[in-house]
Amino acid sequence: MNEETHDVVVVGAGVIGLACAWAALRDGARVTLVERDFEGDRASHGNAGGIAVSESTPIAVHGMVSKALKWLMDPLGPLAVDWKHLPKALPWFMAFRRAAEPERYQAVSHALALLNNRVYDDLLPMFDDIGATSMHYRRGALTVYETDEAFAADQDEWAFKRELGVRWHALNAQQVRECEPALAPVFRHGVFLDDWSHIGDPRRIVTLLRERVRALGARFVTGVARAIEAPGSVALADGTRVSGRRIVVAAGAWSEALARSIGDRVLLESERGYNATLPRHGIALNREVIFAERKFVATPLDVGMRIGGAAEFAGLDAPPNYQRSDALLTLGKRFLPGIDDTGAARWMGHRPATPDSLPVIGASPRVPSVVYAFGHGHLGLTQSATTAALVADVLAGRTPRVPLAPYSIARF
Numbered sequence: 001m002n003e004e005t006h007d008v009v010v011v012g013a014g015v016i017g018l019a020c021a022w023a024a025l026r027d028g029a030r031v032t033l034v035e036r037d038f039e040g041d042r043a044s045h046g047n048a049g050g051i052a053v054s055e056s057t058p059i060a061v062h063g064m065v066s067k068a069l070k071w072l073m074d075p076l077g078p079l080a081v082d083w084k085h086l087p088k089a090l091p092w093f094m095a096f097r098r099a100a101e102p103e104r105y106q107a108v109s110h111a112l113a114l115l116n117n118r119v120y121d122d123l124l125p126m127f128d129d130i131g132a133t134s135m136h137y138r139r140g141a142l143t144v145y146e147t148d149e150a151f152a153a154d155q156d157e158w159a160f161k162r163e164l165g166v167r168w169h170a171l172n173a174q175q176v177r178e179c180e181p182a183l184a185p186v187f188r189h190g191v192f193l194d195d196w197s198h199i200g201d202p203r204r205i206v207t208l209l210r211e212r213v214r215a216l217g218a219r220f221v222t223g224v225a226r227a228i229e230a231p232g233s234v235a236l237a238d239g240t241r242v243s244g245r246r247i248v249v250a251a252g253a254w255s256e257a258l259a260r261s262i263g264d265r266v267l268l269e270s271e272r273g274y275n276a277t278l279p280r281h282g283i284a285l286n287r288e289v290i291f292a293e294r295k296f297v298a299t300p301l302d303v304g305m306r307i308g309g310a311a312e313f314a315g316l317d318a319p320p321n322y323q324r325s326d327a328l329l330t331l332g333k334r335f336l337p338g339i340d341d342t343g344a345a346r347w348m349g350h351r352p353a354t355p356d357s358l359p360v361i362g363a364s365p366r367v368p369s370v371v372y373a374f375g376h377g378h379l380g381l382t383q384s385a386t387t388a389a390l391v392a393d394v395l396a397g398r399t400p401r402v403p404l405a406p407y408s409i410a411r412f
């Protein structure tokens, strides 16, 4: 043992780990952050910037498998699987299929809504404290449909979302054009999402959060966490250890190995997403637009128009295939006519995805001093402050503001 023992060691300084550190510090804990590269790229830097509180149903929906098979036929379509990776990912895909069964789908949706419906209670104070309020745009979002068939097919899901507390209203073709005049005039229907919002730059949020956590007194240790040595020590790749009374695992898509090191099982895949950011786009979009049939989004960020999407299952180590960014850009040009792609930057990030779309939040059943905060998939930015508030409750021994059973790692 060559380290003083801090109250809490947080592994991972993406938006989730930093938010957990921020909440624990404000509770009076002494915090050490372990991160392999504090300045390096990560999912939290390049995401679409959406505070997507309306996404309260899981990705796995009934009938998804036949749609997925069709998508897989298109090499640059919204879904791709590297066949070399399939044997490793098979248990995840089987669990994904089970998550679409009606009873499980209902239960997961209610658990997602419990988190999403309190996002602003937790996020607004955090944005205020780190100085991010002026780059938070509460203008709703717009889902657009090219065909009557796709709009009709989604009606049950929209009705269910309303039951879950999601506020939305349907727009006709004319109203879609009035709402977002920059869109190509091909959309027959729209759904306006009142409570969705977006931020100006996800990377800036991470930087502001990191600066604030440093100012609140956190200790920063650069190193690769190799294993957790129960009950309160993290072994680093360079042979040193960092000790704490509690350990928070917030290593995004890399968290599985750390859970496994204390005997906890989890199904976690990197759902690799892509985008292109156009700094000089020349398009006036007021809010994030979700293109329902094509499965991509466009967000008017402060740093440019970000056109992103795609779900590629190829593991953590395969090189990025930036043709996916190019394919998204081609879609963006088609549906945002006249957009200028000069200086477009291509990006790939690892969404930490569980098969049921629920994050893993709460203490390890094997080693209660270890607390998990990972697996947020498409919603890590959205659920960051709420996850942090729940983790802070666990660390402080308070009753969590949301019952944590649905998010437990024990479900695997």
Ligand SMILES: Cc1cc2nc3c(=O)[nH]c(=O)nc-3n(C[C@H](O)[C@H](O)[C@H](O)COP(=O)(O)OP(=O)(O)OC[C@H]3O[C@@H](n4cnc5c(N)ncnc54)[C@H](O)[C@@H]3O)c2cc1C
Pocket: 011, 012, 013, 014, 015, 016, 017, 034, 035, 036, 037, 040, 041, 042, 043, 044, 045, 046, 047, 048, 049, 050, 051, 052, 223, 224, 225, 226, 250, 251, 252, 253, 254, 255, 272, 273, 274, 275, 308, 309, 348, 349, 350, 351, 352, 373, 374, 375, 376, 377, 378, 379, 380, 381, 382, 383
């Ligand atoms: C294309 C795309 C679009 C998205 N759009 C949105 C959106 O609009 N809204 C939304 O809410 N979410 C969105 N997401 C999801 C969101 O970005 C993620 O859920 C979120 O960033 C996950 O945060 P994290 O902190 O868990 O992971 P990360 O940001 O990946 O951070 C994990 C950190 O852990 C570190 N780490 C890992 N292993 C170790 C180790 N062994 N030792 C030390 N350090 C380690 C890594 O270096 C990294 O810094 C999107 C994701 C993608 C890819």
